[in-house]
Amino acid sequence: NPDVAGGPSTPKQKYDYQSDVARLRKIVINSLYSHRDVFLRELISNANDALEKLRLTALTEREVLEGAENLNITVKAVKSEDGPGRIIITDTGIGMTPEELTQNLGTLAKSGTTEFLQKAESSTDTSGTGNLIGAFGLGFYSSFLVADHVYVASIAAKSSRNPEPVQHIFSSSADDSSFEVYPDPRGNTLGRGTEITLVLKDDALDYLETFRLTDMINKHSSFSSSFPVYLFTQRLETVPDDEEETATTTASEEVATPSIQSESDEDEVVIEEAAEPLQEKTEKNLKTKTVTVDEWVQMNAQAPIWTRDPKSITDEEYEAFYSATWKDHDKPLAWHHFTGDSGSGVSFRAIIYIPSRLDESYWREGLEGSNKDLRLMVKRTFITNSLGEDALPKWASWVKVVVDAEDLPLNVSRETLQSNKFLKQLKSIIIRRLLQTLTRIQEEDNEKFEKLQEVYGNVFRLGAVEDVKNRDKLATLCRFPTTQRNSTSLDEYLENKKQGQKQIFYLADMGKSEADLAKSVFVEKLHARGYEVFLFGQPLDEVFVQNLRRWKKVPFQDVAKAGLKFGDEETDPEEEKALQRQLTEEYKPLLDWLRKESTDIVRDVIISNRLVTSSCAIVADAHGYTANIEKMMSANNNPTKGLMHEFAKKQKILEINPRSPLIEGLLKRVKQLPTEEEERDLDAEDELKEVTSVLIDGALVRSGFGVNDSNEFFSRVDRILRRSLGVSETAPTDTSVKPAPPIDPELPTEDEPEEDPLRLFKPREEVKWEVEEIDDEGNPVNPPTSHHDEL
Numbered sequence: 001n002p003d004v005a006g007g008p009s010t011p012k013q014k015y016d017y018q019s020d021v022a023r024l025r026k027i028v029i030n031s032l033y034s035h036r037d038v039f040l041r042e043l044i045s046n047a048n049d050a051l052e053k054l055r056l057t058a059l060t061e062r063e064v065l066e067g068a069e070n071l072n073i074t075v076k077a078v079k080s081e082d083g084p085g086r087i088i089i090t091d092t093g094i095g096m097t098p099e100e101l102t103q104n105l106g107t108l109a110k111s112g113t114t115e116f117l118q119k120a121e122s123s124t125d126t127s128g129t130g131n132l133i134g135a136f137g138l139g140f141y142s143s144f145l146v147a148d149h150v151y152v153a154s155i156a157a158k159s160s161r162n163p164e165p166v167q168h169i170f171s172s173s174a175d176d177s178s179f180e181v182y183p184d185p186r187g188n189t190l191g192r193g194t195e196i197t198l199v200l201k202d203d204a205l206d207y208l209e210t211f212r213l214t215d216m217i218n219k220h221s222s223f224s225s226s227f228p229v230y231l232f233t234q235r236l237e238t239v240p241d242d243e244e245e246t247a248t249t250t251a252s253e254e255v256a257t258p259s260i261q262s263e264s265d266e267d268e269v270v271i272e273e274a275a276e277p278l279q280e281k282t283e284k285n286l287k288t289k290t291v292t293v294d295e296w297v298q299m300n301a302q303a304p305i306w307t308r309d310p311k312s313i314t315d316e317e318y319e320a321f322y323s324a325t326w327k328d329h330d331k332p333l334a335w336h337h338f339t340g341d342s343g344s345g346v347s348f349r350a351i352i353y354i355p356s357r358l359d360e361s362y363w364r365e366g367l368e369g370s371n372k373d374l375r376l377m378v379k380r381t382f383i384t385n386s387l388g389e390d391a392l393p394k395w396a397s398w399v400k401v402v403v404d405a406e407d408l409p410l411n412v413s414r415e416t417l418q419s420n421k422f423l424k425q426l427k428s429i430i431i432r433r434l435l436q437t438l439t440r441i442q443e444e445d446n447e448k449f450e451k452l453q454e455v456y457g458n459v460f461r462l463g464a465v466e467d468v469k470n471r472d473k474l475a476t477l478c479r480f481p482t483t484q485r486n487s488t489s490l491d492e493y494l495e496n497k498k499q500g501q502k503q504i505f506y507l508a509d510m511g512k513s514e515a516d517l518a519k520s521v522f523v524e525k526l527h528a529r530g531y532e533v534f535l536f537g538q539p540l541d542e543v544f545v546q547n548l549r550r551w552k553k554v555p556f557q558d559v560a561k562a563g564l565k566f567g568d569e570e571t572d573p574e575e576e577k578a579l580q581r582q583l584t585e586e587y588k589p590l591l592d593w594l595r596k597e598s599t600d601i602v603r604d605v606i607i608s609n610r611l612v613t614s615s616c617a618i619v620a621d622a623h624g625y626t627a628n629i630e631k632m633m634s635a636n637n638n639p640t641k642g643l644m645h646e647f648a649k650k651q652k653i654l655e656i657n658p659r660s661p662l663i664e665g666l667l668k669r670v671k672q673l674p675t676e677e678e679e680r681d682l683d684a685e686d687e688l689k690e691v692t693s694v695l696i697d698g699a700l701v702r703s704g705f706g707v708n709d710s711n712e713f714f715s716r717v718d719r720i721l722r723r724s725l726g727v728s729e730t731a732p733t734d735t736s737v738k739p740a741p742p743i744d745p746e747l748p749t750e751d752e753p754e755e756d757p758l759r760l761f762k763p764r765e766e767v768k769w770e771v772e773e774i775d776d777e778g779n780p781v782n783p784p785t786s787h788h789d790e791l
């Protein structure tokens with residue numbers, strides 16, 4: 001309606017869009033045509049939200065219902081010979097005051113906006129932007145995908161705070177950086193709610209076709225509203241050419257919005273059809289004529305999906321409902337539709353959906369992040385999406401649920417709901433059903449279960465830590481790599497354990513790949529002997545086992561800690577035990593030597609039972625930190641560090657492998673050292689001390705710990721290398737460098753040449769190496785040129 005634009009007498013208020021909105025609109029306007037259809041879905045969804053808000057407010061404030069009788073959404077296409085085509089979407093929802101028009105439509109307050117804008121702006125691939133738009137949900141701004149100009153007429157619902165609402169217009173064209181808000185020159189035409197007029201772009205006129213709109217509403221919006229959605233249609237009909245008969249149908253161009261008799265689901269549009277069958281009439285009177293019959297057709301006449309019999313619902317319907325309700329355009333991974341009784345006498349129907357991806361914010365939000373995707377309804381009226389104190393635990397906060405309770409009073413408020421037992425029971429019912437669904441997938445659908453692992457693997461671990469009541473069920477869902485298989489459950493591990501094995505073996509080192517873990521010194525013997533070891537590289541793995549402690553009564557054993565038992569030690573032949581005793585005796589001088597040299601680092605030194613090829617390893621004592629925990633502790637900057645921490649850090653044991661030639665050689669050298677009564681050979685002692693300390697530091701590194709002072713460690717390595725190369729140990733390295741030029745506070749005047757983004761792919765300039773010659777003493781033959789030092 002051109003009047004909407006306002007006459008000269010209407011005071012217009014002009015505003016600039018908030019910068020994010022301006023950026024968003026630019027993306028929308030430049031985006032791909034194939035995604036334009038979303039505009040209708042977005043506007044109908046907003047209309048539905050406005051109606052839900054109204055119905056919820058009406059529970060406590062009846063007067064908001066004044067102004068318009070029915071709660072519905074209408075869509076009408078207006079073709080025009082002399083002007084542009086228009087689509088008008090109207091709802092009788094809560095409406096907006098002029099301030100709200102400015103605030104809600106002129107600013108962006110959506111989560112993830114910045115991220116979306118950055119991604120969309122840097123995307124050079126337009127189809128990528130299209131997918132982003134689909135996933136983000138543009139809301140109101142999607143209007144500009146198809147419209148050159150948009151008018152939003154809105155009048156807020158009457159309330160005690162706003163007893164005399166006035167209908168206002170928000171007006172903006174696609175290429176404007178500003179918008180206007182002004183009183184509607186037509187006065188109050190809506191009664192209550194919002195009317196959005198899209199003045200279509202020339203290349204979007206095909207949206208005026210009824211079949212196009214019908215198709216779009218059926219596909220995207222038939223599930224998005226529990227309020228009736230009507231589409232204005234016109235059809236041609238042949239009627240008797242009898243003035244009296246044709247009076248019941250009008251061929252007017254405009255028809256009033258539908259009048260609806262009740263708010264129940266059986267809502268019907270009152271458009272009278274000819275009372276008698278047409279055929280009889282044409283037979284009576286052969287003279288006929290063709291008239292245009294205007295009709296409001298309800299597009300979502302079916303009952304809401306959750307109230308229907310699951311057998312009558314197709315997968316496509318479940319998926320369409322999911323995407324319309326939660327605006328997730330990736331298909332859900334699975335769903336479960338059920339009827340329940342809370343046990344406190346409230347019966348309800350619910351559908352639980354498992355999304356096919358976790359929202360990026362899930363791990364960022366920390367443990368406080370709670371579920372916002374649970375739609376709690378009472379007799380089909382949306383009540384709340386927050387369970388308050390009875391919120392789902394963090395691990396399950398991603399689940400999307402619709403619950404419709406039958407036996408609660410409709411005027412139940414959020415507060416009285418909190419005190420109702422129903423919510424508490426509902427929480428545990430949802431969790432139980434969710435676990436059932438997950439377990440069913442585990443048992444019946446391998447492919448889907450793999451996808452579940454990919455998306456929710458860490459969520460199950462978190463759940464087992466967080467949700468003590470359901471710990472076992474969640475732990476059953478967890479899969480881990482082992483030294484023998486890619487993905488093993490705890491039960492599968494136990495089925496594969498060896499005779500006598502009384503521990504579940506695992507090695508944990510956060511961030512390490514399975515391949516790296518499998519090469520660890522700690523698993524070499526277990527693996528060589530055919531025992532299976534869990535390889536825990538995920539951040540939550542070690543926390544998971546420490547909370548679980550045992551599975552089916554079998555305790556977990558960290559293979560990097562003392563206490564490892566194969567379980568068949570009893571059956572070791574006598575001679576093997578004797579050999580062990582003999583080795584301990586034989587290696588006593590080396591063990592004593594090592595104890596003396598490693599007092600700051602380890603608690604004890606022993607002959608190892610776990611090493612095959614490696615010469616030595618550092619093992620955490622049962623009460624000490626493993627390398628993994630030690631890393632976590634230092635990364636955390638944990639305030640509980642202190643005495644206990646220092647104590648736990650030192651609870652390590654150095655294990656040596658008597659079969660390693662290196663250890664044998666070391667033993668020989670220790671034995672050769674003159675005893676104290678004779679003259680001590682201090683040089684030989686120092687040299688051996690140095691070798692020993694490199695060996696211990698090497699063991700620390702190999703076992704995943706850090707060395708105490710890495711500079712000192714490398715100087716020692718340096719000295720040993722010099723010695724083995726016959727280079728002077730004391731000859732200094734020339735450390736002179738070219739000093740920096742004097743201070744220059746001037747800023748550069750010319751623009752820096754832009755860096756070539758493809759430089760990495762271009763051949764590098766040849767690097768010339770100069771080899772420095774040294775004499776017998778290790779001193780350079782030719783003094784180094786200055787550019788060596790710069791390097």
Ligand SMILES: Nc1ncnc2c1ncn2[C@@H]1O[C@H](COP(=O)(O)OP(=O)(O)OP(=O)(O)O)[C@@H](O)[C@H]1O
Nearest residue numbers: 046047050093095096104105137138139140141194
């Ligand atoms: N038909 C309407 N009636 C009342 N208020 C509306 C209507 N359409 C939009 N609004 C208001 O404008 C705000 C912004 O709408 P917009 O569609 O951009 O985002 P949103 O609805 O918050 O997000 P999304 O549509 O992606 O869920 C809404 O939150 C709502 O307050």
